[in-house]
Amino acid sequence: MLNVEQLQEMAAASRAAARFLAQTTLKQRNDGLLAMAVALQKAEAEILAANDEDIAAARRDNTPAALLDRLRLTSARVRGIADGLRELAELPDPIGIIEKTWQGAQDITIEKIRVPLGVIAAIYEARPNVTVDIAGICLKTGNAIILRGSKNALHSNICLTAVLRKALTDCGLPADSVQLIEDPEREVTNLLMRLNGYIDLLIPRGGAGLIKNVVENSSVPVIETGTGNCHIYLHEAGDIKMAQRIIINAKCQRPSVCNAAESLLVDEKIAAKALPILAKALADNDVELRGCAKTCALVPSAVVAGEQDYYEEFLRLVISCKVVSGLQESVDWINEHGSNHSEVIITEDAAAAAKFLAEVDAAAVYHNASSRFTDGGQFGFGAEIGISTQKLHARGPMGLEAVTSYKYLIHGQGQTRE
Amino acid sequence: MLNVEQLQEMAAASRAAARFLAQTTLKQRNDGLLAMAVALQKAEAEILAANDEDIAAARRDNTPAALLDRLRLTSARVRGIADGLRELAELPDPIGIIEKTWQGAQDITIEKIRVPLGVIAAIYEARPNVTVDIAGICLKTGNAIILRGSKNALHSNICLTAVLRKALTDCGLPADSVQLIEDPEREVTNLLMRLNGYIDLLIPRGGAGLIKNVVENSSVPVIETGTGNCHIYLHEAGDIKMAQRIIINAKCQRPSVCNAAESLLVDEKIAAKALPILAKALADNDVELRGCAKTCALVPSAVVAGEQDYYEEFLRLVISCKVVSGLQESVDWINEHGSNHSEVIITEDAAAAAKFLAEVDAAAVYHNASSRFTDGGQFGFGAEIGISTQKLHARGPMGLEAVTSYKYLIHGQGQTRE
Numbered sequence: 001m002l003n004v005e006q007l008q009e010m011a012a013a014s015r016a017a018a019r020f021l022a023q024t025t026l027k028q029r030n031d032g033l034l035a036m037a038v039a040l041q042k043a044e045a046e047i048l049a050a051n052d053e054d055i056a057a058a059r060r061d062n063t064p065a066a067l068l069d070r071l072r073l074t075s076a077r078v079r080g081i082a083d084g085l086r087e088l089a090e091l092p093d094p095i096g097i098i099e100k101t102w103q104g105a106q107d108i109t110i111e112k113i114r115v116p117l118g119v120i121a122a123i124y125e126a127r128p129n130v131t132v133d134i135a136g137i138c139l140k141t142g143n144a145i146i147l148r149g150s151k152n153a154l155h156s157n158i159c160l161t162a163v164l165r166k167a168l169t170d171c172g173l174p175a176d177s178v179q180l181i182e183d184p185e186r187e188v189t190n191l192l193m194r195l196n197g198y199i200d201l202l203i204p205r206g207g208a209g210l211i212k213n214v215v216e217n218s219s220v221p222v223i224e225t226g227t228g229n230c231h232i233y234l235h236e237a238g239d240i241k242m243a244q245r246i247i248i249n250a251k252c253q254r255p256s257v258c259n260a261a262e263s264l265l266v267d268e269k270i271a272a273k274a275l276p277i278l279a280k281a282l283a284d285n286d287v288e289l290r291g292c293a294k295t296c297a298l299v300p301s302a303v304v305a306g307e308q309d310y311y312e313e314f315l316r317l318v319i320s321c322k323v324v325s326g327l328q329e330s331v332d333w334i335n336e337h338g339s340n341h342s343e344v345i346i347t348e349d350a351a352a353a354a355k356f357l358a359e360v361d362a363a364a365v366y367h368n369a370s371s372r373f374t375d376g377g378q379f380g381f382g383a384e385i386g387i388s389t390q391k392l393h394a395r396g397p398m399g400l401e402a403v404t405s406y407k408y409l410i411h412g413q414g415q416t417r418e
Numbered sequence: 419m420l421n422v423e424q425l426q427e428m429a430a431a432s433r434a435a436a437r438f439l440a441q442t443t444l445k446q447r448n449d450g451l452l453a454m455a456v457a458l459q460k461a462e463a464e465i466l467a468a469n470d471e472d473i474a475a476a477r478r479d480n481t482p483a484a485l486l487d488r489l490r491l492t493s494a495r496v497r498g499i500a501d502g503l504r505e506l507a508e509l510p511d512p513i514g515i516i517e518k519t520w521q522g523a524q525d526i527t528i529e530k531i532r533v534p535l536g537v538i539a540a541i542y543e544a545r546p547n548v549t550v551d552i553a554g555i556c557l558k559t560g561n562a563i564i565l566r567g568s569k570n571a572l573h574s575n576i577c578l579t580a581v582l583r584k585a586l587t588d589c590g591l592p593a594d595s596v597q598l599i600e601d602p603e604r605e606v607t608n609l610l611m612r613l614n615g616y617i618d619l620l621i622p623r624g625g626a627g628l629i630k631n632v633v634e635n636s637s638v639p640v641i642e643t644g645t646g647n648c649h650i651y652l653h654e655a656g657d658i659k660m661a662q663r664i665i666i667n668a669k670c671q672r673p674s675v676c677n678a679a680e681s682l683l684v685d686e687k688i689a690a691k692a693l694p695i696l697a698k699a700l701a702d703n704d705v706e707l708r709g710c711a712k713t714c715a716l717v718p719s720a721v722v723a724g725e726q727d728y729y730e731e732f733l734r735l736v737i738s739c740k741v742v743s744g745l746q747e748s749v750d751w752i753n754e755h756g757s758n759h760s761e762v763i764i765t766e767d768a769a770a771a772a773k774f775l776a777e778v779d780a781a782a783v784y785h786n787a788s789s790r791f792t793d794g795g796q797f798g799f800g801a802e803i804g805i806s807t808q809k810l811h812a813r814g815p816m817g818l819e820a821v822t823s824y825k826y827l828i829h830g831q832g833q834t835r836e
Contacts, residue, residue, distance in 0.1 A: 019753065023777060105796040108787050117809050118779070196633060200809045215614060216637045221810040242832040249834035335437065357827045359441060361536070369526050369830025378523040378835065379826075391535050391618045391823035392639040393811040405809035408797075409775045412787025414660040416667035417796065 002183045004191050010179060011146065011198035014119045017174035018144035022116050024173070026093040032139050032173045033089040037082040039167035040132065040160070044078050050159035051128065058126075058152055066256075071126045071153055081129050084383075085136045091382045094400040095142050106418070109411040116142035117405050118200040121192055123214060125206035126150035131160050134203075135178045137385050139168075141403045144177050146199070148192060151184035158182060193218035201403070205386055208313070223393060223402075225386040228258030228341035229313045230371045233330040233356070234278075235347035236269040242368060243274065243346045244281045247319075249370045250344070252285045256315045258387060259342050259374040263310060264321040265330045268294070271323045275299055287317045294323035310337045327352050331359045338362060341389055342371035363389065363396030420601045422609050428597055429564065429616035432537045435592035436562035440534050442591070444511040450557050450591045451507040455500040457585035458550065458578070462496050468577035469546065476544075476570055484674075489544045489571055499547050502801075503554045509800045512818040513560050524836070527829040534560035535823050536618040539610055541632060543624035544568035549578050552621075553596045555803050557586075559821045562595050564617070566610060569602035576600060611636035619821070623804055626731075641812060641820075643804040646676030646759035647731045648789045651748040651774070652696075653765035654687035660786060661692065661764045662699045665737075667788045668762070670703045674733050676805060677760050677792040681728060682739040683748045686712070689741045693717055705735045712741035728755045745770050749777045756780060759807055760789035781807065781814035 002010075021029070040047065051073040058068055097114040104110045120143050122134045131147055138145035149157045161180040169175045181188060193202060193214060202222045204214035211226045232250055234243045250261035266275055271294065279299040282289055289295070290305035302321065309320045324330045334343050344366040345356040353367040364374045374397060376384025381399030388394045394402035420428075439447070458465065469491040476486055515532040522528045538561050542548045549565055556563040567575040575598055583593040599606060611620060611632060620640045622632035629644045650668055652661045668679035684693055689712065697717040700707055707713070708723035720739065727738040742748045752761050762784040763774040771785040782792045792815060794802025799817030806812045812820035 019777070019779065022779070102798065104791060104798050108791055108796075110797060115779075194634075216612075219634045219636075221639070221808060223810075239832070245832060245834055253835055359437070361437065361440070362825065364826045364828060366828040367830060369828055369833040370835050372835035373522060373526055373828060373833070374826075378526075379528060380520065380522050390639060392641075395823055396826050405813055407780065408782045408792075408814050410782060410784040410787055410791060412785060414657070414663060415787040415791070416663055417671055417788050417790035 001185045002181070002188050002191070007188070007191050007195060008198055010181070011119060011195055013176040014144040014146055014179055015198065017176040018116065018118045018142070020174050021139070021142040021144060021177055024142065028173065029139055029142065030089040031171050032168055033085045033136055035167040035171045036132075036136065036139075036164050037085040039163050040078060040082045040085075043159070043163045044075060047078060047156070047159050047163065048073055048075070050155040053155040054153055063152070067126065071128070071156075073128055073156060077129065081132045084133060088136045088140045088383055091140065091400065094140065094404055099406065104410070106415045108415050111409040111411075112406050113409055114401075114404050115407050117403055119144050119146065119198065120201045120203065120403060121146040121148060121199045121220070122203045122205060123148045123189060123192070123210065124150070124204070125210060126152040128153050128156040128160060130205060131157050131180075132164065134385065135164055137383055137400065137403060139177060140383070141400050143403055145179070146192070147178070147180045148189060149180070154182065154184060190217060193220055196220055203386060223386070223388050223398070224390045225388055226258055227313055227339045227389055228260070229262050229311065229337065229339040230259060230342045230344070231263045231265055231334050231338055232261050232344045232346065232371070233265040233324075233334070234267060234270060234274055235327060235330075235345055235349060235352050236267040237349035237352060238267075238270065238346035239348060240270070240274045240277055244278055246344065246346060246368075246370045247278060248281055248285055250372055251282070251287055251319055252317065253372055255317055258313075259371050260315070261344070261371055262312065262314050262319060263337070264319055265324050265333060266321065267330075268323050268325055271298060275323075282319060285317070287319055289319060289321055291321040292323060295321045313339070327355060331356060335361050339389060341387070342366065342374040344369070344371050363387070419603045420599070420606050420609070425606070425609050425613060426616055428599070429537060429613055431594040432562040432564055432597055433616065435594040436534065436536045436560070438592050439557070439560040439562060439595055442560065446589075446591065447557055447560065448507040449589050450586055451503045451554055453585040453589045454550075454554065454557075454582050455503040457581050458496060458500045458503075461577070461581045462493060465496060465574070465577050465581065466491055466493070468573040471573040472571055481570070485544065489546070489574075491546055491574060495547065499550045502551060506554045506558045506801055509558065509818065512558065512822055517824065522828070524833045526833050529827040530824050531827055532819075532822050533825050535821055537562050537564065537616065538619045538621065538821060539564040539566060539617045539638070540621045540623060541566045541607060541610070541628065542568070542622070543628060544570040546571050546574040546578060548623060549575050550582065552803065553582055555801055555818065555821060557595060558801070559818050561821055563597070564610070565596070565598045566607060567598070572600065572602060608635060611638055614638055621804060641804070641806050641816070642808045643806055644676055645731055645757045645807055646678070647680050647729065647755065647757040648677060648760045648762070649681045649683055649752050649756055650679050650762045650764065650789070651683040651742075651752070652685060652688060652692055653745060653748075653763055653767060653770050654685040655767035655770060656685075656688065656764035657766060658688070658692045658695055662696055664762065664764060664786075664788045665696060666699055666703055668790055669700070669705055669737050670735065671790055673735055676731075677789050678733070679762070679789055680730065680732050680737060681755070682737055683742050683751060684739065685748075686741050686743055689716060693741075700737065703735070705737055707737060707739055709739040710741055713739045731757070745773060749774060752778050752780070757807060759805070760784065760792040762787070762789050781805070
């Protein structure tokens, strides 16, 4: 197994690459992205063969179809991954921006300038596209990346990383800008999480278990991503038809993602009229409704919800439902039960919407739109490295700026402090 | 001892207070700050009596004079602390600012608005002024604070916190905006560091041991503060007289702080001329010089430096010194040995300065000014909650914005995701 000294050596090589990348021009980094895209498409046969090995092993382990699908690469998917790199190359430079210039004490001139974070590590599950996505975002932002993918995608990841490293070398960039931890031992992850001073940021991407493990055990700074227990609140002044469209979109368009709706709150003043209509639409879309006593009285087909149902992120065609007394209860309920991800009010009452948007404590709070828009692409960020569910550093969809930091440059003429 | 449920209850009360504070106007929060200032000065006798108990106990424990001085409150210090609150009340509102508005997919309107972080916890050593400083900064920024001071300042902290809470209640703000953990057991700190979901940010303030313990054991997001192994590099084109002034200021004006200089790098092309002059100035100021072989050859009174001396934050009148071959070696040396805090080049060569400022990886990089300016007050931030030595969230001196987050408000007309 890799020991801590070997991991430190690896991270030190990443640090050297990061120092190089921090001094590159935008053109050098974009050329690297384009070279990576070309190299991936050229190596398609090799990549698909490596991926076949992972798929075959996963089949032997009786991996569920949904996970197999995430693991699988195809010609079209390799093209899609390469196109993602080309799109990154089109984006403006996220680093080197002087955000502010001012005079400090004794007329020292202070500039605040955007810089790369340095060395980033990512721990993620068996999705080989993530390997390239994160490597691309890190190159664009001048960061070095240490990848720690799932052992179920190891053949794919080894092949992809080798292709990327070769492409980088070919255009004069350090191969160690992208490194993969190949050792499948779990203990290596634990060592990685304690490499303070070597790694500036650790990003876990994957299921709740993986993220919880990283948050609880990492002493390296982490950005927590993932859990979304998102609510749709239909206010008494809400348009029921709009509510129906938004609820079906937020629940059914892609139930397995963090910005899908998991719970419906209905104002008691509109419940008798609205709930049967909404319940029918949900049933027509094969969604199981788990409701409070008032819900069940209005919708005989609803299942009685337990307290735990209101805390659960179902990630499948199940939705909890509660009839609330009004706006204040909806705000309090969401702040108590939600995961501070994406929350929606449906109302034609501007004052009610303003109160909801102000008082609900979540990364994204919506008035009359689907929670499914909480996404870097939909927000127009061009690229997304994940959706933060913490408040420190970055909140909500994280674009390129989320993997940068800043430093202060101070220009003096010999000033000393009095 | 406080158990985890009791701590959770305490943090839940902080959460409720934080939700209230997040909806207050600037005037309400400023009135709270002014009421706290008045109340502290009115309660001066009571506060000094409580502080006397801490001082008496510390004397019995043979606490060193420097620590006693930090622990001691006087009439003038209470006035100073109260004036600090009044200065906070003068600052502009750090929250509620709409930083950006744009159109996302399908013309949803997205606003990025600055909001409080929520519940902050601070772990700090025996300086009762920190109790009020942090409480004030948190109130100004709409955050609730849980204070975990040193048991050596417990009488002072209990008294100060009671005065602040009473002042808050009197002006209609929640007393639980400011809470103190009174239980002196160390294990309580460990529980506090694991209260994920209850606490949004943990700030350790104090010595290296305290900070290391928090960074290594906290699963709650932390901002690391503290260590400064700061270098002054005299380039071959530097003004020796300016170097002398800056070095003496950076080393001697307040040797115990993190932005004091700990190491001197001298270009070999100027060393023979400059080092004897600089060494004499340092000796005149009682600074011990620990040098490399070349330094010792030029300065016979210098002590031979060991490798460890170049990594050490002396925090006293000792400075390490190394003769370097030029600009590149100085950059590489600092990036290897420094703590990414504050680094200085002294030169009249603009190109050399530009390279140093670009390539040195530190929160603050200076050209021809003392490292002692790395400070919220000197930077003009109005208030400072600490100096971050990490890259995530906040770097360098942290003003009010460092204890805020943001959220996205999305305004739609029924949009669903395609």
